Amino acid sequence: MKSPGRPTNPTVNAETRNPPAGPPLTVDHSDAQAVPTFDDIQSAARQIAGIAHRTLVATSRSIDSRTGARLFFKCENLQRAGAFKFRGAYNALSRLSPDAKKRGVVTYSSGNHAQAIALAGQILGIPRVIVMPSDAPKVKRLATEGYGGEVVTYDREREAREAIGQRLARERGLTLVPPYDHPHIIAGQGTAARELIEEVGALDFLFVPCGGGGLLSGSALSANAMSPGCRVIGVEPATGDDATRSFRTKTLQTVDNPKTIADGARTPSLGSLTFPLVLQHVSDMRTVDDGKLIETMFYLWERLKLIVEPTGALAAAAALDEAAKNETGNGIRGARVGVIISGGNVDLAQAARWIAGP
Numbered sequence: 001m002k003s004p005g006r007p008t009n010p011t012v013n014a015e016t017r018n019p020p021a022g023p024p025l026t027v028d029h030s031d032a033q034a035v036p037t038f039d040d041i042q043s044a045a046r047q048i049a050g051i052a053h054r055t056l057v058a059t060s061r062s063i064d065s066r067t068g069a070r071l072f073f074k075c076e077n078l079q080r081a082g083a084f085k086f087r088g089a090y091n092a093l094s095r096l097s098p099d100a101k102k103r104g105v106v107t108y109s110s111g112n113h114a115q116a117i118a119l120a121g122q123i124l125g126i127p128r129v130i131v132m133p134s135d136a137p138k139v140k141r142l143a144t145e146g147y148g149g150e151v152v153t154y155d156r157e158r159e160a161r162e163a164i165g166q167r168l169a170r171e172r173g174l175t176l177v178p179p180y181d182h183p184h185i186i187a188g189q190g191t192a193a194r195e196l197i198e199e200v201g202a203l204d205f206l207f208v209p210c211g212g213g214g215l216l217s218g219s220a221l222s223a224n225a226m227s228p229g230c231r232v233i234g235v236e237p238a239t240g241d242d243a244t245r246s247f248r249t250k251t252l253q254t255v256d257n258p259k260t261i262a263d264g265a266r267t268p269s270l271g272s273l274t275f276p277l278v279l280q281h282v283s284d285m286r287t288v289d290d291g292k293l294i295e296t297m298f299y300l301w302e303r304l305k306l307i308v309e310p311t312g313a314l315a316a317a318a319a320l321d322e323a324a325k326n327e328t329g330n331g332i333r334g335a336r337v338g339v340i341i342s343g344g345n346v347d348l349a350q351a352a353r354w355i356a357g358p
Contacts, residue, residue, distance in 0.1 A: 035273060036183040038225035041190035041218060044091045048188060051123070052087050053079050055192070057199050060303050067323035068333035072203070073300075073316070074196040077308050077344025081115040081143070083264075084215055084342050085179075088188030089116035092177055093124055095184055101126045106174040108132070108161035110263045111140030112311075112343050113179035118149030129174060131164050137263060137347040156257055180214030181271025190218025196338050197226040204335035205322075207315035209342045210234040210243050210285070211265035213274030219340060220281035230338075231283040235318040237262040237290065242269050244285040247278060261290050261354075264311030264343060286318040293317055294354050300341070309346040315339045 076084035104127030121128035133156040240258035296317035325331035
């Protein structure tokens, strides 16, 4: 890992600036400021081998016919705990020191990282505390508790999850493992794109969902190393477009609790590690509104016979939208296109309401 200079998040939490007395805050590992490289993704692939699933790559002749391209869907909805997040979680937790493993970890997440840390900790015998918003999808909270995680809820309208995580780390002597801005997390997430390209060969495009940028950063590192010339496109919800604005302005932008059904992408900003990686390795950004997300999610259910959550459909929605540009000559016609389906932890009761409509 290398440690060049990089932009930092302009928002500084008061509690972080003046921490109260108590045990020191521990953020995982001595390389916490190191920027991951493709070598770290290779190392992560070895670390998680035999533990994380090597997930299916799905194709569809009807989708190819619709788009005029060859699409390859990396199905991380079939990953352990139902999302790509298990890759980074296991990679990070398995590298903790024996003492840190004994004391335990704390993280914050709206659901998929929560489940991943809970399951990885269960496998490794590590105590884990998970800070989750009170409005997190019930299916994700129950799964996190089912994996043995201690769930602490908060009101995302009034409280900052980062401050709660830092407080719990200090009070209990836990190691804080953030959901995306962490080199071992980023490296672990990059193994999904690594597997995809290893299996199907070089790509012309790779569409990747974006929340805090861990999956996007890791995927871009893999694509740049294994498929030079591949255009990596990050995709986020239209109401949570902080990464797109950051990419366009080259200045870190934030968003406050965006209203979107893509709960896995309701992050406030890119991180101090992921932001420079996105600027350096990502080709472009796209946004998708909730209506298009719902339409694409159900389309994938019907065509691929796979359960995909709204956040998991972000990349597919953008790829299908890009195909609509084929008539102008600016789309993906004739291209080999990778699409990361990031997760499948959908609340089926909520999905029924989406089907019924307003």
